[in-house]
Amino acid sequence: MNELPIQRVLPELLDKLRTGTSAVLVAEPGAGKTTQVPLAFLNEPWLSGRKIIMLEPRRLAARSAAEYMSRILGESIGGTVGYRVRMDSRISQHTKIEVVTEGILTRMLQSDPELEEVGMIIFDEFHERNLQGDLGLALALESKSVLREDLRILVMSATLEAEPVADLLGDAPVVVCPGRQFPVETFYRPQPAGMKLEQQMAAVIIEAAAAHPGDVLAFLPGAGEIRRLQAQLERGGIQADGVIRPLYGQLPQLEQDAAVRPDPGNRRKIILATSIAETSLTIDGVRIVVDSGLMRTQLFSARTGMPYLATDRVSRASADQRRGRAGRTAPGAAYRLWGAEVQDHLRPRNQPEILATDLAPLALELAAWGVRNPRELQFLDPPPDAAFERGREVLRRLGAVDQDGMITTRGKQMAELGMHPRLAAMMLQAKEMGQGGLGAAIAALLQERDIMRGNALERDADIRTRIEAIFLWEQQSTAAEHTDAAALKRIVQESRHIRKQLGIPAGEKPDMGKIGLLLSFAYPDRIGQSRGDGKFLLASGRGVELPRAQLLSRSSFLTAAEVDDQKGAEGKIWLAAPLSIQDLLQYHANEIEEDLIVEWDSSLAGVKARNQVNLGAITLRVSPAANPDPERIASALLAGIRAEGIEMLPWSKPSRQLRQRLQLMHLADPTWPDMTEQALLESLEQWLLPYLHGMKSRADLQKLQLASVLDQMLGWDRRSRLDREIPTHITVPSGSRIAIDYSDPLQPVLAVKLQEMFGLHETPRIGHGKIPLTLHLLSPAQRPVQITSDLANFWQSGYFEVKKELKGRYPKHYWPDDPLEAIPTRRTRPQ
Template sequence: MKFNPYTSNLPVTDIIEELKTKLKNTNTLIVNAPPGAGKSTILPLVLLEESWLKGQKIIMLEPRRLAARSIATRLADLLGEKVGSRVGYRIRFDNCVSAATQLEVVTEGILTRMLQSDNALEGIGMIIFDEFHERSLFADVALALSREAQQILRPDLRIMIMSATLNMPKLKQLLNAPALVSEGRQYPVEIYYEGENDLKLLPELTSRIVSKAVKNHDGDILVFLPGEAEIKNTEVILRSKHKEIAIHPLYGQLPPQKQFAAIMPSREGRRKIILATSIAETSLTIEGVKVVVDCGFSRTLKFNANTGLSRFETVEITLDSADQRAGRAGRLGPGICYRMWTKATHNRLNKHRTPEIEEADLASLALEMAKWGVNDINKLTWLTLPPKGHVLQANELLEQLDAIEEGRITEHGKAIHSLPCHPRLAHMLLLAQHDDLTALACDIAAILEERDPLNRDAGIDINLRIEALRRYRTGSLKNKRLKHIAKISAQYQKMLNVKEDNSATDPFETGLLLAYAYPERIAHATPGNNAQFKLANGNIAAAGHEDDLAHEDWLSIASVNARDGVGRIFLASPLNPRDLAPMVKTIESISWDTKRGGFSAFEELRIGSIILQQKPLQNYDVERKIKAVSDAVKKEGGWLLDFNAEVEQWQNRIGSLKIWDKNHDWPDVSTNHLLTTNHEWLSPYLTVVKKPEDLKKIELKNVLQHHLSYELQQLLDKLAPERIEVPSGSNIKLKYGPNGEAPVLAVRLQEMFGLLETPTVNNGAIKVLLHLLSPGFKPMQVTDDLNSFWDNTYFEVKKELKARYPKHHWPDNPLKAEPLRGVKRKKS
């Protein structure tokens, strides 16, 4: 059947001819079209017959598996064919393609693997990035690799980026590519703002709004909620209220047949309520929806590079997400959207969602880069650069897993890359083969990749999950979640050529395998236990006091949250310490701990931060000691050193000259800079330091002064002297400010008799600010013009001084009077 796009009457038909023209003349194009415009279903099909394609395939990327399947099905329907003919899909552990397939809809990780196996992408003429505004991690990775392949090997390869909402100017500039805009024909959506929301009461509040929508409007209702827990709780409430309505959950972990049931029209013709996560924002077409209820929250996985852990956080949605969600109600006709927040809250929402690359665990990205042969990832085309800290942490993990060495991928790393899972789990699966534990490792990997199949009250022991999975496979246990987990385990078993094992598990074997995957989460009970464990990465985590594993000495932890203080363990297994022998290292620990008294040097047997044995180290590298103390000074700040008033004045003097005197290169002596660079100037004085008190004894001003060159020391004393001699013969301290303001000379008025001009610094360029004091050192006048003071103000001040200090001598002509250092009594 020949496809005629114009019969669809969808908005993107208006740009088809211009699209074809541009793709004849350029290899990269950006298409901006709102949800429902038809970009995902019309544009890929109209390009199949283009001459520049030369019989090659089109690959279209989707950010989600459900979207890939549903869009492939829709495209095949438009051609009057079954999926797997001219249109097919390929996702993790599932594909439906044939020799006749010309258009493959794939998830982004699939394209990355295709690029790694064939950098030139032979047989592929075009890559389409659909829904690129979702900014998934592997969309960014796939674009970076595709652009490099296009620029170096395949200038004929077409790349088309399709988006509903995105920073178009930035994308156009980055790719140096033209853009086409389809305005779309979105029906009007009436917005109702329902007031402030409360996450704790979300299911109850959402159910109330949904019931209101059921009563006031017809059509199916799409409800956006953060995650599975809120969906299930809301579902329970709604089922008790609306028995006549079909209620369907829709989230990523749901079995595929249930996901399709949610997006397809009801077979019985019943009205539907779809309770969905952000999975339903853009990629999916859900027929019959006229009303949207938006809770205003989404759940995102955020990675903490400091702990090496990721955790789900519930966050406010952004403006682009809110618009896309509301737009779901206006695809078929005028719609309604209930927003569970206020108009004021709406006005302060962020415009765009945070790209996943800024918040995700980048271990897989770093492995892709190593496999690609890229040492400097900044040389690739990134719409958002991967955070340096996350990349550094990812590379450290890959080195720990023996996947890379000196930045280059190892043979073991290539084997890890060949498996379609996180590098941690791939490493575990490969090492399990040496221990004849591959079947167990496959079960563990499948369980860790999916949601916990048991309730929280089952405890943290992952072996209970493995036992449940094996009982499910033998038919002695019913559990819907376990069905999906069993399928994934079977895929790994097939891949690794091992048969399933349903025998009883040895918990210590499970612990060993988890230690392979999460070496930094090997945990030892803290003294006194209290159900708390110290992890090899230095963190502390706790199990419930009544948990079966709470009193174990050693654990391998698979899942733990990253909250501050004491984390919470979710999944773990007992661990036999004898299995840890290959992981034990002898370390010379040379460190500084202020709270524990300062410097220490020990020889330690350790697993990460867990100390198994310790004895004092008599002979140690002094340079390592200096570095340890220096690092402590840098980290803990200036309070370890004696930054007294004299040091502060020395800093202000140089800081002032840095502003005043542009003829010389005065150093940055701000406290922050001095602490950061303390190793350069403080090192010679740290060899004898043992305690915090020793650091305080260091005469900081002298140390810093001697670190200046001889020339600058002389210039400092000349241009910004500490003291100035006044007519009385006194040498009085100047007080310098931090921002180059005039230094202050606080001096008793009587000591200045006979001086006509204001004293200066910086070779006469800067007048000092005189604080003229009474005999009792009280401020009487502030001036930077002493001559004017004698002429105009002195006589007024004199009256007050005579009244307050009648026994002192206050001459009528101060310029001819003798300056007084002490007290000269008035002649009686």
């Protein structure tokens, strides 16, 4: 075997960790870092008989790396080198290098923060930036800082920006190693519009296999796409010497090994893989990569508080990693299902999981560690404050932390289980109820993709049919109709692992009627109340619906375990179980609140008071309230006035005129009360509330004397000033006392018969003579014949034209030639 590139930098790396305790290794794909670096440190004096722990983001990579290192040493796995992943461990008392997945390290640190038996932790493929990887490094740095100054930490990656990590490690040295990369020719094959992904992938795979030697590694976003592409290739015909090998995380280990190892019959492999094959693995024989350019990631919706799976474009770094798979052992070719112009617009690297996922698991781990504020630890990217607080709120609802964020006894028990806090809470409650076996089956199912085959929109959403299929497989190794046997096998294995972990006896009799209740312990925010036609309102306030009519549609209450919330106004329920009202009231009593609701009801035109029993946004029971607090009634009445508008109050002619006069004073002097609708509505508590005692309806409000209410806003001085400056009436030359119209505060109007104004030379004014009245001069029939605010000018020019018209129409009336010398009259002629 030729020397691997990593061999050339190992002396430098060894030296850095003899003189220091931290380092960063950037080694390109094909350098050999994963399998050579741990072995190089085995005999270092500072290790002092302690272990090396190496983290791998994926189980397959962890097993593969451990097996490869064991072969180098000429040993069986579990000797000097072993691995630990969930439900699978190959270690012994002689093991010095343990390859583990990231959650395993978290459990090790939580149980033994000092890591007495560990001399070095290696974080491999750190560029993937998984949540558990970031957490593991933060906890390890805390342990190193407080308890273990001699603990070595090495961060390794192929595409990492080294400087931020080096700074995080305390200005650690950076060692760079070029990879052993053979040339890879790149071809772009954009997907034609209207063509399905599996059709395009199949066509490109056939094209590439005909043009180049070697095995094919095709990258797809998920298991569903892999299955469809496999069917497409089998229908389209592959070469007689070819064999299709799927590769994704949920596959049984034997099938994963078959994809990675050389084919026993020397057939040409077409490996259909997810991102699981993107890093850490060298699959001998691969010379061709066909990349869909897509990846599946779990994101978290801040809007709904629900996680969801999204299919997205890969980053430029991921695309280059995938391309590099073709050049690990020989020259190769990479086919990309996008155009060359798209390549330059890909985001540089994947978003760190800590910035986009559900942070309830992180919040629980930090609470178990004794940290309430994540900024007390060293994270490469600190978790967003809002997302972290949402995660902690989930923990509060589950009883894992108290109101101050301190972990409870139950929270400690949940953290020890090493599963999502929701499922951990459910398992503890299920065990207490004697339904631990049923809970374990549910927990295992929810960590696996759906076992039911077929279109998601056509599948039954009832989780009970799936639990029955799990028990059937466990008891008889028989797969129910339309179920995935491989998935059932994995679920049963996981279920047994959970039962063993919690010490749950095998003979428990499952009560299938309690499935919805058990789910409610994990998802109290997803307890749903029927709104009819298969639609439900969740306790969180979110509206959801079943994708089609089914038995669950008739349920009064259910618990939704899986909801797709990305399309449409209503989230789609994929998995749920019915929940009885009796179980709801018994087991969620501490979450149920009884509220007195006092609010304005526009349909009743009054205040409605009722006692309401709620579980979050769900209303369980409503009854009339007797003798509600008068202050709350008055507040609700004010809310009704604001909703309906100020005109719902009984504005009589005097009260309306007073409001208008006050508004004119406000315009002249802003220290006077503002009488606009907006201002009155905003200040209802100040001017109206004291007069509402005993009132609760629109009809009651009609008893108000608004003129007196407004008058009370003024003191004696202001009331006198208002009457002087902005009078209600004015006496005209005829002796009549005419009301002033203040409808437009900027232009007060005096409507008066023209004949009553004879002899008056100038326009009447108010406001200390500053505001001229707008005169509406009326005919004997009370119709305006002239509108003016300049009476003197009217007498000089306009009067004579008006006189001609009025004299012809009203010949018996008095129309003098000189109006300024004439006698004013309210009659036909002056007396």
